Amino acid sequence: MTSTTKSPKAAKRYTKSEGFRKDHKINWWLTAVVAVFSLTILIPLYFTIVTALKTPAEAGTFSLPTTWEWHNFADAWNYINYPKAALNSAIITVVAVCLTLLTNTFVAYAVARNMDKRFFRFLYYFFLAMMFVPFTVIMLPIAHQMGSLHLDNQLGLMLLYTILGLGTNLFIAIGFIRSIPVSLEEAARVDGASTWRIFWTIIFPLMGPINSTIAILTVLWAWNDFLLPLITLTDQGNQTIPLAQYVFQSQFTSNYPMAFASYLMAMAPVLIVYVFAQKWVISGVMRGAVK
Amino acid sequence: MAKATKKKVSRYSTRKVDPAFYWMTVPAAILVAIFLYWPFLQGAFYSLTNSQGYGTWDFIGLKNFIAMFSDSRVGNAYIFTIVMAVVITIGQNFLGLFLAVLLNSKIAFKNGFRAIFFVPYTLAVLVIGYVFKYIFMVPIPEIGQALGIDWLSTSLLTNPDLAWFPIAFLSIWQGVAYSTLLYLAGLQTIDTEVYEAADIDGVNAWQKFWQITFPLIGPFFTINMVLSLKNALSMFDQVIALTGGGPDSKTETVSYLIFQNGLGNGEYAYQMANAVTFFIVLAILAFIQLKFFSGKEQI
Numbered sequence: 001m002t003s004t005t006k007s008p009k010a011a012k013r014y015t016k017s018e019g020f021r022k023d024h025k026i027n028w029w030l031t032a033v034v035a036v037f038s039l040t041i042l043i044p045l046y047f048t049i050v051t052a053l054k055t056p057a058e059a060g061t062f063s064l065p066t067t068w069e070w071h072n073f074a075d076a077w078n079y080i081n082y083p084k085a086a087l088n089s090a091i092i093t094v095v096a097v098c099l100t101l102l103t104n105t106f107v108a109y110a111v112a113r114n115m116d117k118r119f120f121r122f123l124y125y126f127f128l129a130m131m132f133v134p135f136t137v138i139m140l141p142i143a144h145q146m147g148s149l150h151l152d153n154q155l156g157l158m159l160l161y162t163i164l165g166l167g168t169n170l171f172i173a174i175g176f177i178r179s180i181p182v183s184l185e186e187a188a189r190v191d192g193a194s195t196w197r198i199f200w201t202i203i204f205p206l207m208g209p210i211n212s213t214i215a216i217l218t219v220l221w222a223w224n225d226f227l228l229p230l231i232t233l234t235d236q237g238n239q240t241i242p243l244a245q246y247v248f249q250s251q252f253t254s255n256y257p258m259a260f261a262s263y264l265m266a267m268a269p270v271l272i273v274y275v276f277a278q279k280w281v282i283s284g285v286m287r288g289a290v291k
Numbered sequence: 292m293a294k295a296t297k298k299k300v301s302r303y304s305t306r307k308v309d310p311a312f313y314w315m316t317v318p319a320a321i322l323v324a325i326f327l328y329w330p331f332l333q334g335a336f337y338s339l340t341n342s343q344g345y346g347t348w349d350f351i352g353l354k355n356f357i358a359m360f361s362d363s364r365v366g367n368a369y370i371f372t373i374v375m376a377v378v379i380t381i382g383q384n385f386l387g388l389f390l391a392v393l394l395n396s397k398i399a400f401k402n403g404f405r406a407i408f409f410v411p412y413t414l415a416v417l418v419i420g421y422v423f424k425y426i427f428m429v430p431i432p433e434i435g436q437a438l439g440i441d442w443l444s445t446s447l448l449t450n451p452d453l454a455w456f457p458i459a460f461l462s463i464w465q466g467v468a469y470s471t472l473l474y475l476a477g478l479q480t481i482d483t484e485v486y487e488a489a490d491i492d493g494v495n496a497w498q499k500f501w502q503i504t505f506p507l508i509g510p511f512f513t514i515n516m517v518l519s520l521k522n523a524l525s526m527f528d529q530v531i532a533l534t535g536g537g538p539d540s541k542t543e544t545v546s547y548l549i550f551q552n553g554l555g556n557g558e559y560a561y562q563m564a565n566a567v568t569f570f571i572v573l574a575i576l577a578f579i580q581l582k583f584f585s586g587k588e589q590i
Contacts (some may be wrong), residue, residue, distance in 0.1 A: 031398040037390065038407045040464070045410070048422050060429040065396060103319065110315035116304040122382045123316050130327055132577060134525035136546040137570045139331035140553045140563055141337070166319065195311035197303075224415035227526050231554065242417045246531070249421060256425060266418045274413045278406040281413070285469075286476045289514070 016076040048267075051259040059256045068110050069257060076262035084237075085244040086269065092154050092229075092240060093222040096161035100218050101211055104166055106199055108173035113182075123168070131167035135227065143231040152234045160232065161222050171290045176210045177203065209287060223270055241266045298405025334563045344559030355564035364540055365548065365565060369572070372544045375459060376523035382463045383519045384512070386399060389469025392473070392500070395478040405475070412468035420461055424448065427457045427533070451538045458542055461529050466522060470515050477511030478504070515581060545569050 027183065047062060052072055054065040076082065107127070114120035142160075146152045180203065188198050204211075226242040233243060245266055248259070274281055338355055342348035359365050394405055411419065428446045435443025447453045481504065489499055505512070527546040530536060536551065538544040543551075545565065553562030 025397070026399045027397045028399070031389065031400070034390075034393050034398055034404050037393075038404055041407055041410055044419070044422060044426065046466075047426060051425075060425075060433070062430060106315045107319045110312040114308055114312055116306075117308055120308075120316070123320055125499075126320060127323060128533065130323065132521070133327075133570065134546075136525045136527070136549055137566045137573075138327060138330045138334060139546075139549060140344070140559060140566065141334035142326070143554060144559075145326075145330050145333070159322075160326065163322050165322065195309045195315075199315075200391070220413060221469050221501070224413075226417045226531070227550075228414065231550075242415045245415075245418050245421065250345060260422070260425075263418050263422055267414050270413050271410070274410070278409075282409055282472065284406065285409075285412075286336070286472055289473045289476045289511070290480070 022228045048260055048264055051225050052257055052264045054253050055258045056257055059260075072261040073226045073265065075258045077263060079258065080244045080248050080262050082244075082262070082265055085241045086265075088154065089223055089240040089242075090269075092157055092161075093219055095158045096222045097215050099158060099162040100165055100169065101215060103162060104169040104214065105173065105204060105207060105211065107166065108170045109177055109199055109203055111170065112174045112177040115178075115288060119239075124174075127170050128167050131171065133188045135164070139227070139231060146232050147234070152232050153237055154233070157228060158231050160228055161225075162220065164228075165214075165218055165221070168217070172213060172217075173207065173210050177208065180206055206252070209284075212280070213288040216281055217288060220270070300491050323546045335567050337560050338564035340560045340566045342553070342560040346470040348560070351560075355561050356568065358561065359564055359568065363532050364543070367540065368543045368545045368548045369569075371455070371542060372524060372526070372546075375455060375462075375526065375544070376520055378459050379462045379466065379523040379526075380516060380520045382459065383466045383523075384515055386463065386467045387515065388474050388512075389465065390471045391478055393472030394475055407470050408471055409468050412472075416461070416465055416528040417532050419465065420529055423457065423461050424463075424533050428442070434500070448534055451541050454534050454538060454542045457533050458526075458529050461533060462523060462526060466519055470519060473515050473518075474508065477508035481507050517577075520576070520580070524576075 043062070048054075050062070050064055051059050053068050053070065055067065055069055058065060111120050111124050111127070115124065146156045146160075149156070184202055184206075185198050188202055193201070224242065226246065228245070229240045229243045233239065236247075239247065247260065248262060337348075339350060339352060341351050342347040350463075390408060394401060394408070398404070427448050432444055432446050435441075435445075442450070442453065447457050485503055485507075486499065489503060494502070525546050526544045527550065530542055530544055531548045534542045536547055549562045549566055549569075552558040553565075
């Protein structure tokens with residue numbers, strides 16, 4: 001098990017950047033190369049913004065708009081009923097994240113602490129096997145089953161995110177839980193605390209960094225996902241943001257600036273959070289990779 | 292913990308488990324069985340019938356599977372999916388590793404650039420896909436015309452021979468963010484002293500990368516390959532956003548075909564046979580991948 005705790009790595013990074021300040025200069029040539037590559041990200045984003053502010057006749061070039069058509073946003077807002085779709089996406093994402101954090105963590109805890117028992121080792125593989133089966137394979141029967149269980153709505157979608165994420169979340173959390181010394185729990189057990197109490201008062205708070213990793217990954221997944229809402233949300237009134245974009249695209253108008261305004265509004269919530277919490281998001285995702 | 296279990300005669304201990312641990316896991320296991328394993332078995336069963344997804348059905352044995360093998364549309368989807376997966380996996384890992392090495396070198400505004408390169412990961416593939424659809428439809432052909440490049444002066448999306456390119460481009464554009472981050476995480480686990488020792492021995496940059504860096508980030512290479520291949524094989528959003536499977540069904544992936552014909556066109560049982568076949572193909576690919584990488588690192 002290569003469970004690295006956070007502190008030695010942080011220390012290593014610190015000495016590294018210190019060493020780098022001491023005996024090396026910044027390589028401006030490499031910086032220029034990186035800057036050129038970053039244009040592949042920035043140009044499409046720039047294009048999205050300027051197109052959203054143009055008149056339909058002007059759209060299609062990389063130039064700045066001659067007149068700034070802010071009303072495109074208001075038009076798109078009304079046309080796709082943005083507040084409704086955004087609220088729907090937000091509720092589904094928030095509930096899915098809370099359910100995931102409140103349930104997947106204790107499953108991981110129970111499995112991690114009992115890996116020496118045959119039954120729990122079996123469960124470990126039972127849960128993890130899901131990670132390797134692409135959703136495509138069960139897409140059709142799931143769509144039918146959700147319909148017949150009357151879960152072809154937001155509630156069903158939240159449940160699916162919680163259940164389908166379990167494999168990955170266990171994979172991320174188990175190594176971390178096993179690096180928490182058992183002695184902490186034993187002390188509490190001697191004092192008469194139950195396993196559930198030990199979990200909620202000692203283990204869950206200690207899982208903070210892993211919980212934020214799970215939360216970030218679940219938010220990005222649930223907010224941006226298209227396939228699951230597409231097959232589970234049968235009622236048009238339940239549309240999430242990506243689904244609303246899909247429907248908007250199919251009843252197509254040639255008003256590209258308005259379409260781009262709606263794309264921009266679809267990306268905006270996550271992008272805005274990302275701009276302010278970029279370090280936290282990146283370190284969270286990285287933690288999931290290193291474990 | 293692993294050591295303690297090895298000492299015992301049996302791999303498993305005989306200590307008593309607190310019932311609370313069963314309450315923590317068994318309900319979850321039941322839900323997973325209901326929402327994942329049961330649908331899978333159900334689907335596998337229906338692949339042997341002529342069900343349309345509703346109404347009555349008959350048992351028809353392996354006819355769906357036999358019909359699939361002479362269905363050129365299905366064959367095309369498999370070839371397209373696998374070729375695209377290989378192109379995307381290679382492109383994504385090559386670029387991801389390249390960018391990670393650059394971002395880990397002595398450049399200015401390191402954190403700012405790192406933040407920019409991760410932006411695509413935070414965007415919905417479908418939505419940014421619509422943006423790229425328009426970019427490939429209007430501004431790029433105009434640039435092609437201005438430069439007098441023939442193949443670029445009409446939209447790539449409607450060109451049967453080149454429609455794969457925007458799809459691969461979008462997948463790589465979006466997927467490279469995560470690969471870069473994984474490789475960057477790997478590079479940061481390497482102790483800089485290794486390089487200082489190499490500097491003293493007069494090792495050049497190229498050797499440094501292939502002899503030191505690459506072997507040390509082996510595990511990250513493995514996990515990156517596995518994840519990017521898995522994602523590329525189940526590609527769906529990109530096709531919906533850019534081409535809708537066209538022109539001439541040339542860009543249909545297996546996922547797209549299963550969705551399109553399985554839910555929309557009443558081929559429920561037939562597309563379920565397709566899904567089961569896809570599962571077997573993926574299992575074989577996973578097995579090969581595991582064999583190929585198992586010598587290097589266990590995840």
